Every structure is written in structure tokens, then in C-alpha cells.
Amino acid sequence: MHRFANPTRFLRLANALLPWLAAAAVLLLGSGLWLGLLRSPADYQQGETVRIMYVHVPAAWMAMAGYTTLALSSLAFLVWKHPLADLAARAASPIGASFTAIALVTGALWGQPMWGTWWVWDARLTSVLVLLFLYLGHMALTNAFDDPERGGRAGAVLALVGVVNLPIIKFSVDWWNTLHQPASVLRLGGSTIDPAMMKPLFLMAGGYLAVFGVALILRIRALYAERRLRQLRLSLTDA
Amino acid sequence: MNGFLALIGRDLRLARRQGADVAMTLAFFVVVVALFPLGLGPTPALLARIAGGVLWVTALLAAMLSFDRLFQQDADDGGLDLLALSGLPLVLVALAKAVAHWLTTGLPTVLLAPLLALTLDLPAAAYPALVIGLLLGTPTVSLLGTVGAALVVGARRAGVLVALIVLPLTIPVLIFGVAAVEAGGAGLPIQPHLTLLAALLAAAIPLAPLAAGAALRQAVE
Numbered sequence: 348m349h350r351f352a353n354p355t356r357f358l359r360l361a362n363a364l365l366p367w368l369a370a371a372a373v374l375l376l377g378s379g380l381w382l383g384l385l386r387s388p389a390d391y392q393q394g395e396t397v398r399i400m401y402v403h404v405p406a407a408w409m410a411m412a413g414y415t416t417l418a419l420s421s422l423a424f425l426v427w428k429h430p431l432a433d434l435a436a437r438a439a440s441p442i443g444a445s446f447t448a449i450a451l452v453t454g455a456l457w458g459q460p461m462w463g464t465w466w467v468w469d470a471r472l473t474s475v476l477v478l479l480f481l482y483l484g485h486m487a488l489t490n491a492f493d494d495p496e497r498g499g500r501a502g503a504v505l506a507l508v509g510v511v512n513l514p515i516i517k518f519s520v521d522w523w524n525t526l527h528q529p530a531s532v533l534r535l536g537g538s539t540i541d542p543a544m545m546k547p548l549f550l551m552a553g554g555y556l557a558v559f560g561v562a563l564i565l566r567i568r569a570l571y572a573e574r575r576l577r578q579l580r581l582s583l584t585d586a
Numbered sequence: 587m588n589g590f591l592a593l594i595g596r597d598l599r600l601a602r603r604q605g606a607d608v609a610m611t612l613a614f615f616v617v618v619v620a621l622f623p624l625g626l627g628p629t630p631a632l633l634a635r636i637a638g639g640v641l642w643v644t645a646l647l648a649a650m651l652s653f654d655r656l657f658q659q660d661a662d663d664g665g666l667d668l669l670a671l672s673g674l675p676l677v678l679v680a681l682a683k684a685v686a687h688w689l690t691t692g693l694p695t696v697l698l699a700p701l702l703a704l705t706l707d708l709p710a711a712a713y714p715a716l717v718i719g720l721l722l723g724t725p726t727v728s729l730l731g732t733v734g735a736a737l738v739v740g741a742r743r744a745g746v747l748v749a750l751i752v753l754p755l756t757i758p759v760l761i762f763g764v765a766a767v768e769a770g771g772a773g774l775p776i777q778p779h780l781t782l783l784a785a786l787l788a789a790a791i792p793l794a795p796l797a798a799g800a801a802l803r804q805a806v807e
Contacts, residue, residue, distance in 0.1 A: 425800070473757070480754035487750055493739035500804035501737045505751060508733060508797045 352429040354571055361564045368564070372430060372557035379550030383406055387547050396460050397544070405552040406446050409515060410478060412442025416563070417485065418510050421503035433499035433568075434503040434504060437489055438566035444482035446575070451475060462526060470519035471527035474512060481509040495574070589674040590682050597686030608653065611691045612698060615648040619702045629708045633709055637706035638716060638767030643762055645695045645720060649727050650752065652691055652747040656683055656735035661805065666739070670806045680798035681791075684725075684732040690723035702794070715770030717781070719763045722783040729787075729794035730755050736801035 349356045383401035390397035417439040424432035454472070455465045466472065489495075489502035520529040531539045538550070601608055623633055624642050669679050688726035699720055700713055708716065721726040738744040766779035 477754045477757055480750075484751040484754065486748075487747055488737060488741070491738065491743065491747055493742075494740075497740060497804070500807075501741070504733075504804060505737055506798060506799045509757070577785060 348398045349429075350429070352427070352431050353387075357431055358568065358571070361568065365564050367555050368512055368560045372554055374562055375550050375554030375557060377554075378574045379547050379554050383547035383551060387543055388541075390476050390544075390569070396457060399453055399457040399562065400544075401547050401551045403450060403457060406453060407450040407475070409555045410443060410447040410450050410475065410551060411444055411516065412433070412507075412556070413559065414477055414478060414509070415436055415514060417443060417482075417506050418513075421506035424499060425507070429463040430574075431571075432571045433496075434567050435569055436503060437561070438500065440482050440485045440489075440506075442477060442562045442566065443488065446555070446559070447479045447482060448476060451479065470523040471516065474516045474519050477512055478509075478516060481512060485509070495577075496586075526584060563566060589672060590678050593669070593674070593679065593682040594689075595648075597683065598689060601686070602783075608656075608694060609613060609689050611648050612694055615644055615698060616652060617703065618644045618647065619706070621667040623706070631737040632657055634707040634709055634771075637703055637708040638712065638771070641699050641703060641708075641716065641766050642720075642767070643794045645699065646727060646753065646760060647726065647749075648695055649691055649724065649731060651745075652687065653731040653735040653748045653752065654738065655730065657739045657743060657802070657805070658735075661722055661739045666802070667806055670802070675799065676802045677795045677799035680736060680802060681795040682733050683735075684729045684795065684798070687732065688725050688728040694800050696720040696724060708767075711773060712767050712771035715766040715776040718764040718776075718780055719783055719793050722780060722787055723759045723763045726759050726783070726787045726790045726794075727752075727756050728740065729790040729798075733794050733798045733801060736798040736805060739802075740806040759783065762786070787795055 374442055378400065387398070387401075389395050410554065417436050419431045420436035420439060423429060424436060432436035451472075458467070459465050485502050485505055488505055489498040492501065520527050607783055619640060623634070626632060626636070657666060660669065672678060674682075696717065703713065703716060731748070731752050733746040734755075737751065738748045741747055762779045762782045766776045766783070769779060770776045
């Protein structure tokens with residue numbers, strides 16, 4: 348990992364990876380959407396509405412994966428003080444917030460016909476909403492300081508404090524008997540989802556992951572350029 | 587340990603000599619609670635139904651008012667650097683600050699809440715749940731707020747920012763606190779909710795000062 352703390356080396360690798368990730372995103376999302384929306388069976392209870400799942404569930408996974416990325420980058424920044432880890436954390440939180448928002452909105456769109464309501468205050472929905480607030484708080488905090496270094500460090504501590512919410516989200520459907528259905532893909536005793544639905548779901552999940560990677564690389568690159576520009580400006584005013 | 591107690595004593599002395607700060611927090615608490623009967627109409631049945639939630643939410647908001655000053659004053663006059671050099675671990679500095687914050691804002695809120703509950707027609711059976719719940723919940727809020735306060739030292743618009751960061755983290759306290767009041771009012775056992783509040787406090791006492799101490803270290807570096 349320390350090898351890639353060097354921005355030049357990291358950017359060389361990231362730039363090489365970018366077109367492949369972008370191609371993977373297009374292919375996976377394309378085939379996932381085609382299979383999911385057109386070539387998979389409708390659910391025996393939910394009918395066609397089940398297709399919202401192919402957009403909703405991977406977004407919720409990426410919301411969690413985004414926070415995990417944010418927390419790991421923050422930890423690396425606090426422990427080893429790699430500036431690149433700070434950039435990765437800053438880059439990850441708006442992306443994670445976007446996936447969280449997608450999960451909440453698609454969940455509401457699915458909940459309206461299925462549960463008869465856009466929103467309920469059950470444990471899973473509330474804890475995901477808190478996740479969105481944590482992302483927004485992190486974004487606000489990192490940008491609240493004149494010294495970006497100080498903002499990065501404060502944000503990193505906050506990101507690590509917010510990790511307590513991740514197990515709450517994952518196990519909320521088991522701990523509280525609420526409206527949101529319990530886990531069906533990653534569970535003890537094997538998955539309960541039909542293979543015909545599993546395939547498009549996993550294609551979409553892979554596509555979301557690739558989109559996350561592309562967005563992350565693009566944002567880290569932009570933030571790095573911004574940081575360099577700032578340093579150049581500062582050195583010019585010093586001279 | 588001496589330094590720890592001395593820091594709590596110093597903050598309490600400061601609060602006593604600038605009594606207006608504590609009074610303002612309590613006045614805010616009273617004024618906001620008084621807004622609800624005016625805004626929702628004074629139907630006793632409705633007020634009795636929402637009293638627990640109103641008191642808890644308002645207590646949370648009142649606690650948020652003072653967090654932005656918790657470390658900022660010390661950071662401005664250099665006191666925070668002296669505390670960092672004093673040999674007292676920053677974790678204990680944070681814990682002492684949380685204790686002082688609770689004694690100056692949390693405890694008065696708890697004492698005032700039953701009086702305000704009276705004006706909201708809270709059922710008599712719900713009073714023990716309200717008071718014990720607030721006694722167990724407000725220290726957790728003070729501890730979480732100390733983390734937020736340490737994070738926003740030197741930030742722009744720190745007062746809003748600290749509320750934005752801390753309020754989502756206090757949601758579990760609010761949920762179990764209000765659930766205890768509801769259970770008390772309905773004649774159901776309140777002990778499960780109070781036990782969960784106590785568990786949150788037991789987790790926050792060691793963990794929150796740890797995070798706040800780490801945040802303070804970043805602030806004074």
C-alpha cells in the first residue's frame with residue numbers, strides 16, 4: 348500500500364486502470380439492465396416492481412462500500428499521514444452519499460406500490476438515513492477549515508466515529524422486526540434468491556462497483572490537481 | 587486525577603461566574619417547549635401524547651447550543667495548548683469537559699424537564715421514565731457532543747456544524763428515551779428501554795473521550 352502513497356505512481360496506475368474500469372462499467376451495467384429489466388422473470392408476488400431491486404440493492408451495497416472506503420482511507424491518513432489517503436477520503440464521501448441517496452429514492456419508489464407508503468421510520472431506513480447524514484457531515488466538516496490539512500484530519504476522525512453505524516445498518520433487519528425485508532443474498536444457510544434474479548443482480552452490483560471506481564479515480568485526480576494548483580499559487584505569492 | 591478534577595472545577599467555576607450561559611440554555615429549553623402548545627393548539631390529549639418527544643428533542647437542541655464554545659474559547663486564548671502540555675492525557679481532558687458540560691447544561695435540563703412536563707399534561711405514570719431516561723441519556727449526549735466540539739475547533743460556522751455532526755449520532759438515545767416515556771405512560775415496563783440507554787452510556791463513557799481526545803490532538807498539532 349505504501350508503494351502507492353506516492354501520487355505520481357498512484358496516478359500512473361489509476362490512469363492505466365481507468366479505461367478498463369469504464370469499459371467494465373458500461374458492459375456490466377448494460378448487460379445487467381438488459382437482463383434485469385427485460386430478460387428476467389417478474390416476481391410471483393411483486394410483479395414487475397421487483398425490477399427496482401436491480402437498481403436499489405446494489406446502490407445500498409455501494410453506500411456501505413463507499414463508507415468502508417472512506418473509513419479505511421481515513422484510518423490510513425491518521426496512521427501514516429499519507430496525503431493521498433486524505434484525497435481518497437474526500438473523493439469517496441460525495442460518491443458514497445450519492446449511492447446512499449439513490450438507494451433511499453429507489454427504495455421509496457419501490458415502497459410506495461409495495462408497502463403503500465413512500466417512507467416508514469423502520470430501523471433499516473432510519474439507519475441508512477443516518478448514513479446519509481454522516482456523509483453530509485463529513486463533507487461539511489472537511490471543507491469547514493481554511494487549512495485543508497486540518498479539515499482532512501477532523502473529517503478522518505469523524506469518519507471513524509461513524510463506523511458504528513455500519514453494523515447497525517447490516518443487522519438492523521435482524522435486531523428489529525421491521526418492515527424492511529431481512530437479508531436474502533448474503534446470509535447464513537445460503538442465498539434464498541432465485542438464480543434468474545441473482546445473475547442480473549450481481550451484474551448490476553459489478554457495474555456499480557466499476558462506476559464507483561471510475562468516479563473515485565476521477566475525483567482523486569481532480570482533487571490532486573486542485574491541491575497542486577493551490578501549492579503553486581501559494582509558492583507564487585511567497586516569492 | 588488531580589488535574590482531571592481541577593479541570594472540572596475550573597469549568598464549573600467559569601460557568602458559575604458567567605451564569606448567563608447556563609441560564610440562556612435553560613431559557614432556550616423553556617421557550618422552545620412553550621412553542622409547541624402554541625403551535626399545535628392547547629388540546630391536553632394531544633400535548634400529553636407528544637410531551638415525551640417534545641421534551642427529549644428540545645433537550646437535545648438545548649445541549650447543542652453550548653458545544654461550539656466547549657473547546658473554542660480554550661483554543662482562542664491558548665488554554666487548549668496548555669492543557670495539551672499539562673501532562674493530563676487529552677482523553678481525560680475530553681472526559682472532564684464532558685462531565686463539566688453535563689453538570690452545567692445536562693443536569694439543569696433534567697431537573698427542569700418534570701416542571702415543563704407538567705405544563706404539557708404528561709401522564710403521571712410517565713414521570714419516572716422521563717427523569718431516569720434523561721438522567722441516563724443526557725450524559726451520553728454530552729459525551730457525543732464533546733467529540734463534535736473537539737472536531738470543529740477552528741472551523742467556520744462551528745455552531746451549526748457541530749449540531750449537524752452530533753445530532754445524527756444522538757438518534758439512538760432519542761429513540762430509546764422517548765420509547766421509555768411512551769412505555770411509562772402506557773403502563774408498560776420501562777426497564778428494557780432504560781437498560782438500553784444505560785448500555786449506550788456505558789459504551790460512550792470510554793469510546794467518546796477516546797475519539798474526542800484524538801480529535802483534540804489533531805486540533806492542537
